[in-house]
Structure formats: structure tokens, C-alpha cells
Amino acid sequence: MGLRRGHRARPGEWIVEKLIQGVGLSTIGLMVLILVFVGREALPVLLGRVNTALVQPILPSKDIDSIPRDALRSYLELSTTQFDDMDRETLLALMEAREEGFRDIPEAFRADPDAQVNTAHWRHLVLPRRWTGYTQPGFVWQPVGTIHKYNLVPLVVGSLKVTLVGLLFAVPLSLGAALYVSQLAPVRVREWVKPAIELLAGIPSVVLGVFCLLVLSGALQSLLGYQFRLNAFVAGIGLGLTAVPLIFTIAEDSLTSVPRGYVQASLALGASPWQAAWQIVLPAALPGVVAATLLGFGRCLGETMVVLMASGNASTLSWSLFDSTRSMTATIAAEMAEAVSGGGHYRMLFLLGTLLFVISFVTNLLGDRIVRRLRRRLEGRA
């Protein structure tokens, strides 16, 4: 009690303690910083200021003196400081570069209706469109070639597919193993099985990706006989393996911290060890188990290397689990190297990153609330 009642520190120590407090509070700032600097690059897309249309209205450079300053500045996509810094010669050169860029567009594309479209407009990010060369409207992510297509739907669906498989694989296995190790196994078995499964946590996701790519994919294909060797199913199993140590450790911890008295009382009343574990201990440990599952979900959604190596990376929309698929995370990792810094593709990848951040933030928040409510109900205070 006396430790927390507050104290008056000497001046030198007061400064140090204020610094400690500052560092503590700066973790909040750090999280804000992450959101700001990932979202900053994506902001122009969200605000509708990015126009990736191939064919854009061209202002003739000979009219440079008759165009209002503001119109010229926004046409050349410069900031106010940049614009003020430049003299007439530079501005003229920029306008001529634009004209030349327009002349460089191959004839075939100028007539193409797709060339007039701003592919970064939100409509094309989420709604289908029948692009030139396709027989029907579709959701297309294809940031290569002359006309980049940035629909996010195939990527989001890809992420969801692999996460679903991952959770379906990891949650039953981890919870089952946690239940076994914590409640049902003999002590000697527990002593080496628990560290062995937690050893899985020390295996980097790159290594699990290699294992999936070289070993599991072939084995699963010969077992189940589907067409594509690398697909959402294989990647999902790999994801599940990365999530298993997380779910197992937390679930096992919370199962073990249920008071032994509960178990002993139920055994004394005639229950079998299994009944005690399934009907008494598991419900009592529910907050921890739910927290573990949510963390596993976050891990699966955010995992990059396994999906990059094992999912096939075809960015087409498909609901089948056995089709080659591409997730949001793998897209960022694979395409960032080719994206021109500051260009439309670059901003789209940052938009994906912002989306991932927001999803993980919301999941975390919801998870906290659910776990808190479960805990309160458990303690009889709901």
C-alpha cells in the first residue's frame, strides 16, 4: 500500500522519474507513429487524389502563360513549395515532358476505354469491371503492363481463405493438445511434450514455408489428388503450424491456472478425468482459450513468408481452397521491389498495409473486450 501512495522525489530523481514516465507513455506514440507513417503513403488514394488513368487531359505547353497558377500546379501534381521554387523554364519543360508522355502511349491503348479509367478510384478497388480482353466483369488485381488494375477483393479473399484453413487446422489441434498436456497426460509425458510443442515457436516462418513448399505440398497433393500443388490449402496448413505454438502456449497456460480444487471436487463427485477436463476446466479457462484463438487469427492473417512461398501467388479471385491464391501480405512482399516509389502501385501496397493494420487493431480491440467480458462473467460479476 505504501508503495503506491505517492512520494515526493528529490529534484534530480524527479527528472529521471519524469523521463521514465515519458518513455512509458511514448509506446502509445509509437503505435500512432506506425499508423501515421503507413497510412501517410496510402492517404492520397483514400482521399481520391491519385489518378492512374493512362490517358489524361493534356494542357498544351504553348498555353503556359494563360493557365491559372493553381490549375497548373495541380495539373503538374506539385506541392506549393515545389511549385514556387520552379521558374518558368522548368515548368515549361515539365509540361513538354507530359505531352511527350502522351505521345508515347501506344496507339492501341489510346482508344482502349480502360485507358481513360482511373484505376485507383475506389469503385475499381472494390467493384468488378469488365476490362478489355476479358469476357466478363471480374475482380482483377494485376499491377503489371500498361494499365494497372488494383482491385483489392481477390487479395482480401485470398487472405481470408488461408486464414480460415489455418485456424481450422491449428485451433482443434492446439486446443486438443493443450487439454491433453494440461489435464489428461501423465506428469512424465507432460514434462517433455510441452517443451517439444513450444519448440515449434522457435522455428522461423521462413523455415515452415520451406517445409510446406518442398515436403508438405507434394505429400498433400499425392494424398488428396488436387490439381495445383501450391494453393490456399497448403499455405493454410503452414499458417496453422505457425499459429499452433501461440495458441497452444496460451491455452495450456490458462487451462493449468484453473484452480486444482475444481478438478478435485469434480473427481470426488465421480467424474472421469475427461469429464472434469471437458466440462469443468475448459469452460473455466474460456477467456484464455478465446484470447489464444484470436491471437492465432491475428497471426495467420498477418503472416507473410509462409503464404509467399506456399500459396501459388495467383492473384485471381476464387473461392476454392485448392486454387492457387494470393494474400494481402504476400502481395506487399512480392511487389514492393518493383513498385516505383511514390507511384500508384506503391501507394496501393501501402493501402494494403494500412488495411492490415486496421484489421489487426480492430481484432485486438474486439478480442480484449470479449475476453474481459468472459472473465467478468466467470468471476460472477457480469
Added chain:
Amino acid sequence: MLGIVLTGLATLVLLTLLGALLTSVLSGGIPAFSWRFVSTIPRKDFFDVESAAILPMIVGTTLRVLIMTVFVMPFGVVTAVYLSEYADPASPFTRWIRSAISNIAGVPSIVFGLFGLGFFVNFLGRGLDAVSGVGTPELGRPSLLWASLTLAVMTLPVVIVATEESLRSIPPGLREASLALGSTKLQTVWRIVLPQALPGILTGGILAVGRAAGEVAPILFTGAAYYTAELPGRLTDQFMDLGYHVYVLATQSPNVDQTAPILYATVLALLFLTLSLNAGAILLRSRLRRNQRDAA
């Protein structure tokens, strides 16, 4: 009965998969593993089995992890000290700090890579270049420094949680005795509490290092390079990395069967690093808990 069988089966499945992974890595990698493999510099063609080697990757990984430790440990320990010793548990700020920590822990690793690119490389790096007036970008490009800082941000929650756990396990009686004998709060923290918590802090550091050594996604755009001619000598150099090399060998090999041995040997090196760090941390932690239980 059925329940025990099912859950036992689940455990068995997991252990089997783990065993399969370790056997395939060991059986595939040990033949290609040699002293020459870990101590020489490879030629630019990574897929030439004769000249394959991973010394620069080991150096790169070790350097970035060491630099990360320099940044993450002070920051993480001080935050944990604040949360454990000074923060008011009822205050909303404390709740926000804990929420921020658990949120940072949940951010996908590739988003950290984007953060490193957008903040450290583009904002800080280019800003510092502009301030110092050099013509060519020195700091405004991917480098060892920015990759290490990105990893420091990523592993911060690990250090904070481990440190806080060890601080919390110190009996309050110790602090009270110190205060009763006339020390100030800061003196108590600095001379009594922190030294007691040192093993736990060490555990946190080892866990952070183990986690960071295996991560590839955050360093993809912040410092890892496909090939560097020399070993990284300055903070502004790019570096080669074990995990990234594994990825390159696995996905860009012209002949997968032929290069499989060097792939598995590299995986072996990486696994050796991360597993021994993880195992070390777990052993340390269980010994700590046993000591405390005996002492209490």
C-alpha cells in the same frame, strides 16, 4: 475415454509434424554442412553447390540482431519499470499503454517493413540527408541501421512483457524494506529491484533476439539485400541475411533438387541459431521460476 484418445491424437499429430520437419532439415542439410560452408564468402551465383557458403549471411543476421538489442533493451526495460513501479493501475493512460503494447505485438510483420520504409528510410533517412546537405542519399536508403530499428520496434512487446513479469515476481516486501530503511523510490528501483530482475530481463532479451533472427518480412525493404560484395562494415551498409537467403534459395533456384542440400544446410544454420536461443531462454525462465518458488 474417447476424449483422451482424441486429444492424445492431436498431440501426436503435432509432434509428428515437428519431427518430420526436423528430420527433413537434418537429413537434407547435414551432408552439405561443413566448416567451409559457414566460414567463407560465396560467389554471386548462389546456386552453385560447390562454392555455396553463408558467412556474410551469418554476419549480417548477427549484426542486425545485436544493433537491435542496443535499441530495444533500454526502451523496453524502462517502459516495463514504469508500468510495474510507477504507473497508477487505475489510470486510463496505463490502460492505453498496455493496449498499445498488445496492439504493436499484433501488427503483421510486413506492415513493420512498410513502417520501416515509410518512417525510417523515407522520412528520417531522407530528412537527415537533407539536413546534412549531402548530395547522394546516405541515410535515405535501406541499411543495417534502419532494419535494426524496425526490428527493435517489432520486438519491443516481447522485452516489455518479459521484464514486467520478472519485476512483478519480486516480493513487495523487498521494496518496502528498502523504503523503510530510508532509500528513495528511484534508489530502490535502481539498486534493489532491477538487479533482482536481471535474469528475467535477460530472458526477455534472448527471446527478442531469437524472434528477430528468424524474421524476414520486416527487413525485405529496410536493409536486406540479395547480394553484397563485401561484409557490412558501416551502419549505412546493406547486408545479407540467413532468413532471406533461405527464401531466395527456395524460390529462385533454377534446379530445386540440385540446390536442396545447400538450402537445407542454410535452414540448419538458421534453426540452430533460433532454437538454441529459444531453448536457452526457456531454460533460464524455468530455472528462475524454480528459484523463486524455493526462495518464497
